Amino acid sequence: MRKALSLILAIAMLLTMGSAAFAAEMTEVGTPRNETLIVETQTPTDVPGQFNSYMQGTQMGFGIHQLMSAMMWEMDTAKGEQFGEVAEGFPESNEDFTEHIVKIRQGIKWSDGETLDAHDVAFTFNMIKDNPGINQSSYANAVFASVEAVDDYTVKFVTTESFPRLSMRFGVTIWGNDYRIVPEHIYSALEDVTTFKDSAPVVAGPYTVSSYDELGKWILYERREDWENSTVGVVTGKMPQAKYILFKVLGDDTTRQMAMINNEIDILCEVTPEALEVMTSANDKIACWYNEFPYATSDDPCSKGLAFSIGRGAPYDSADFRWAIALALNFDEISMNIFDGAGRASVFPILTATSAMQELYYKPLQEWVEAFELDLGDGTTINPFDNGYAARMAAALGIEGTEEELVDMFGIGCWKYAPEAAEKLLIKAGLEKKDDGWYFDGAPFTINMTYLADTEAQAGRGLVAAYDQLTKFGLSCNLSSESSATWDTHGATGEFEIAGYWPTGGITKDIYSQINGYDADLIVPIGERGSGQGTRWNNAEATEIIQELAKLSPEDEKSYELAMDFMKIAIADMPFIGFHSGVKFVPTNSTNWENYPSASNPYNGPWWWWSCFKYITTEISPVA
Amino acid sequence: MKFWKYFGLRVLTWALTILIGVTFIFFIPRMFPSDPVENMIGQMQSRSGQMDPLEMEHLRKSLRVQFGLDGSLVEQYTSFLWKGLLHFDFGPSLLSYPEPAGDIIMLYLPYTLGLSLTTTLLAWLIGNFIGLLAGFRKNKRSSKILEGIAICIYPIPYFIVALVLQIVFAFILKWLPLQSTIYANNGMWAYITSILKASVLPAVSLLLVNTGWWIISMKSLSSSTAEEDFVLYARYRGLSEGKIGKSYVFRNSILTQITALAMSLGGVFNGSIMTEIIFGYPGVGTLIQKAILQSDYNMILGCITISIVAIATATLIADLVYPLIDPRIRYS
Numbered sequence: 025m026r027k028a029l030s031l032i033l034a035i036a037m038l039l040t041m042g043s044a045a046f047a048a049e050m051t052e053v054g055t056p057r058n059e060t061l062i063v064e065t066q067t068p069t070d071v072p073g074q075f076n077s078y079m080q081g082t083q084m085g086f087g088i089h090q091l092m093s094a095m096m097w098e099m100d101t102a103k104g105e106q107f108g109e110v111a112e113g114f115p116e117s118n119e120d121f122t123e124h125i126v127k128i129r130q131g132i133k134w135s136d137g138e139t140l141d142a143h144d145v146a147f148t149f150n151m152i153k154d155n156p157g158i159n160q161s162s163y164a165n166a167v168f169a170s171v172e173a174v175d176d177y178t179v180k181f182v183t184t185e186s187f188p189r190l191s192m193r194f195g196v197t198i199w200g201n202d203y204r205i206v207p208e209h210i211y212s213a214l215e216d217v218t219t220f221k222d223s224a225p226v227v228a229g230p231y232t233v234s235s236y237d238e239l240g241k242w243i244l245y246e247r248r249e250d251w252e253n254s255t256v257g258v259v260t261g262k263m264p265q266a267k268y269i270l271f272k273v274l275g276d277d278t279t280r281q282m283a284m285i286n287n288e289i290d291i292l293c294e295v296t297p298e299a300l301e302v303m304t305s306a307n308d309k310i311a312c313w314y315n316e317f318p319y320a321t322s323d324d325p326c327s328k329g330l331a332f333s334i335g336r337g338a339p340y341d342s343a344d345f346r347w348a349i350a351l352a353l354n355f356d357e358i359s360m361n362i363f364d365g366a367g368r369a370s371v372f373p374i375l376t377a378t379s380a381m382q383e384l385y386y387k388p389l390q391e392w393v394e395a396f397e398l399d400l401g402d403g404t405t406i407n408p409f410d411n412g413y414a415a416r417m418a419a420a421l422g423i424e425g426t427e428e429e430l431v432d433m434f435g436i437g438c439w440k441y442a443p444e445a446a447e448k449l450l451i452k453a454g455l456e457k458k459d460d461g462w463y464f465d466g467a468p469f470t471i472n473m474t475y476l477a478d479t480e481a482q483a484g485r486g487l488v489a490a491y492d493q494l495t496k497f498g499l500s501c502n503l504s505s506e507s508s509a510t511w512d513t514h515g516a517t518g519e520f521e522i523a524g525y526w527p528t529g530g531i532t533k534d535i536y537s538q539i540n541g542y543d544a545d546l547i548v549p550i551g552e553r554g555s556g557q558g559t560r561w562n563n564a565e566a567t568e569i570i571q572e573l574a575k576l577s578p579e580d581e582k583s584y585e586l587a588m589d590f591m592k593i594a595i596a597d598m599p600f601i602g603f604h605s606g607v608k609f610v611p612t613n614s615t616n617w618e619n620y621p622s623a624s625n626p627y628n629g630p631w632w633w634w635s636c637f638k639y640i641t642t643e644i645s646p647v648a
Numbered sequence: 649m650k651f652w653k654y655f656g657l658r659v660l661t662w663a664l665t666i667l668i669g670v671t672f673i674f675f676i677p678r679m680f681p682s683d684p685v686e687n688m689i690g691q692m693q694s695r696s697g698q699m700d701p702l703e704m705e706h707l708r709k710s711l712r713v714q715f716g717l718d719g720s721l722v723e724q725y726t727s728f729l730w731k732g733l734l735h736f737d738f739g740p741s742l743l744s745y746p747e748p749a750g751d752i753i754m755l756y757l758p759y760t761l762g763l764s765l766t767t768t769l770l771a772w773l774i775g776n777f778i779g780l781l782a783g784f785r786k787n788k789r790s791s792k793i794l795e796g797i798a799i800c801i802y803p804i805p806y807f808i809v810a811l812v813l814q815i816v817f818a819f820i821l822k823w824l825p826l827q828s829t830i831y832a833n834n835g836m837w838a839y840i841t842s843i844l845k846a847s848v849l850p851a852v853s854l855l856l857v858n859t860g861w862w863i864i865s866m867k868s869l870s871s872s873t874a875e876e877d878f879v880l881y882a883r884y885r886g887l888s889e890g891k892i893g894k895s896y897v898f899r900n901s902i903l904t905q906i907t908a909l910a911m912s913l914g915g916v917f918n919g920s921i922m923t924e925i926i927f928g929y930p931g932v933g934t935l936i937q938k939a940i941l942q943s944d945y946n947m948i949l950g951c952i953t954i955s956i957v958a959i960a961t962a963t964l965i966a967d968l969v970y971p972l973i974d975p976r977i978r979y980s
Contacts, residue, residue, distance in 0.1 A: 052829040052842075053831055070741065070743070070938075071744045071747050074747075080744070080745035081745055081746075156710070157714065159710060162706030162709065162710050163700070163702060163706040163707065166706060167702075237830060238830075238832055239755065239756070239759070239830060239930040240930075241928065241930065272829070273928060274928070275925060275926065275927075275928040278814075278926075279814070279827055279926070279928065282815070282819040282826055285819075286826070478941065507682070507941055508691075508941075509680075509687045509690075509941050510680070511690070512682065512683070512686045512687045512690030513686045513687070514681065515690065537700070553708065554701075555701035555705040555708075
C-alpha cells in the first residue's frame, strides 16, 4: 500500500515538474511564449465563439475590433487625426453634403483570399439598413437614403439630409466604431445575419481566430499568413510581429498584479497608481507611459469632474451656483487626493485637455480665459483662472522641467481656490448663509453627491475629494455611490444633483460629435429619457452654435471658430467642472516583448482596448 | 393513507415555496433603479463618447422592442410562469441577445456543480467523520488537535483562505495557475488536465472551510448525544465503544446533518462567487453577479429559479427520506 502511494506521489511530482518546465516555454493554450503576445481583455463575454459584430452581445473589446475589424476610417491617436482604412481617403461631398463619394482602398483581401471592394462596403451598409434586428439599423435608415457601389472601388452614399461628418460618424474617432465592413460573399448567403455567430470569421484585419475558450475566458488570435493583404498590411506595409496574440480575462486586481509580476501577461488595460507601484517595485520590466512621475498618460479623451443635474432647477440651473462650487474647491488638494498630483488639468467644461486639444483649444483660449471675469453680485469681480498650477505642482512634487514641459504635464492652469468669492456667488445664486450653514428657499441646503462605485477610480476619487472640499467650505453634502447600471439610468433621467462622471470625450479638432448632445432642443423633463445629455444644460447660444456646426464641414475653418465660441460660452456658464483629462496607468511588461508605445516613443497612445491596437502590433517586437 | 397525506402536503409546500420564490425574483429586479436598455447605451457611451442623439433615440426604441420590455408586467409575469417555470425557458439573455439565458446557464452549470457538489459532499463526509471522533472521544489528544484545527480554519472567511492558497501555490510556488484556463482544443487529456489544474485551488479553499463547519457542528451534536442516558445505558450493558459510537451516537447525531446537507446540496446551484472571482473559475455565481449588476432580468430569473427549485426539491427529498432514517418520525 505504501509502495503504491509512493509511486503515485512520485508520478504526480514528475507530472508537476514536467508541466512547470513545459509552461516555461509554452503558454497555457499551447503556443510558444516567445511568439505570443498576451493581452488582458477589456470585456469578458458570455457568448464565446460569437464574432459577428452585428449580433447582439458580441464583445468587441475581446480583441475582435482590435485585431480583426475593418473600419472605413481609423484614428491616428498620436496626431488626433483620422485616416482611411478601408476608405482610400475622405469623402468627396457635394455642396449641401447630401451625396458623398468614397474611394475604396485597393489591395485589401479577406482572410479567405477574396478581394475587399466597394461591393462589400455597400452591402454592409445596406445589410444594416435592411435588418431591423441590427442595433444600428434604425439610425442608418434615418441617415442614408441609399448606399451603392458605383464601381469596384467607389461607393456613393446619399444621405436623407445634409451630413457633413460622414467619416467622423462612420469611422473611428476614439474607442472604435460600430460600423464594421463585412464580407459580402459570406454575409449575403445568410438567412438572418442577426443570428449568425460567425465562429470562424473571415476578416480583413491582420489576425484571425485560432481558437477560443468555450467558457469565454480567452481568445487566441493568429497572424494571417497573407498579412500583407490585410488592412494593416496594405495601409502600413508593416508586419504585426507577434505570430499569436492571446486575449484573456484576468479577474480581480490582485490576480492581475500577480500575473503581471510573474510575466504571465504582457499588457494590462488599466490599473491604479498604487497597483502600478506594487508591480514596478516587484518587477523592473514593468513600466507605464512614463518611466517616472507622472507615470500615466493624460491623453485619454474623457475628462473626469463634476456633472450637475441642471434640469433640476434652482440652484443647479444657476451659473453663479456652479461657479461658486468651482471656486470653493482647492484644485491642488483635489489633484493630490486623486492620483498624488499626476494628471493634466482639464478644467474647461466639456472639452478634454489631451495633448492635441491642449494645443488646439486650451492654449489658444488661455489669453481669453485669463481676462475672463465673473461678477460676484456685490459690485466686485474676480478673474477665476489660475495659471500657476503647473509651477506649484512641480514645486510640491519636486519635478523639474521647462515651462513648456510642465504645462504639458500639468496643463495650462486651473480655477482659483477662492472661498470668499464662492460665498458671494452662492449668495448671488439665492443661497443664504446662517450660523448653522447654508440655506436655500428658507430650508437647510444639502447637496447629494454621487459617484460610480464600480468603474474608473479617477472619477470616484475626484468626487470624494470634492465632497471633502465642499464640506470643509461649509456646504452640507451627502455622499453616495451607485453601480454603473443604476447610474446609467439616473444619469440619463437627471436623477442626481452632482455626480463624478465624464459626460463626453474626443480627440479630434472638430468637436461637433462631442457637443451635439448639448443641443437644448433635445432636453426632456427630469425623470424622462431623452437623447441629449443627461445634465440638461439649457443654453440658447450654445444650441445655436451646435445647430450651425451641424451644417458645416469639419474641415471648414468656420467650424473651428464656432467651436472656440462654444467653449467661451461653456466656460462662462460652467455646465461641468472638469478636473483632469483621462489619466491612464496602463502597464506593460518588457520581459518577452518590447517597444510598446511610451512617452519617449509615442508612435501611438497606449490604447490596447481601442481598435487602433492593430497598428500598434506592427511595432511591438519580441525581446531578442 | 398517512403517507399519501404527508406526501401531498409536502409537495404542496414545495410548489408554494417555488411559486412565492420565483414571484419575488420576477418582480424585485424590475424594481431596480437600473434598466438594461439604459445600461447598454451607457456602456456604449462610456466606451466611445457621446452618442449621436438621433442614433440614441433609434437604438433605445429598437432595444426595448427586441428585449420584450414593452409589454405590461402582468403579461411578462404570466409568460414567465408558463415558459420559465414550467419549461425552464427563460427567454434570451438581455445582454447577450438573442442567446437564450438557459443555454448560457447550462454552459456554466456543469463547472459549478462539479466543483461545489464534490466539495460539499467531501466536506460533509470528512467533517462528520472527524466531528464524530472529536465529540465521541473528546478527551483524546488527536480529537482535540482535529477540533482545534477546525476551530482555527472555520472562522476565516473562505475568500481569505482562497487568496492565501492562490498566493502560495500559484504566485510564489507557481505550481498551479493563477487563473483557471480550460483548454478544450488539444484532446481529451489536455482538457481533463486543464480542468483538474483549474479546480484544485478553488476546491481546496472550499473544502477547508466547509469541512471546518461540519466538524464543529458534528462535534457539538455527537458530544451531547454521547452524554444521553441511552448511551450510558449501553456502556453499562458492556457494549464496545465502536458499537456505541456507530449505532448509538452516530445514528442519532447524523439526522440533523442530513437535513443540513440537503440544504447545502440545493445551494450548490448558486455557485461560490468569491471563489469563482478569485480563481477565475467559470461558474453560475459570477453569472448571477454580472446579471444583477447589468439588469439582465432573464438571466437573473434563470439562475435564481434553478436555485429556488433545487433548494426546495432538496428540502422535499429530505422531508420524505427523514422518516426512513429516523424510526421515531412517522408520516404524520
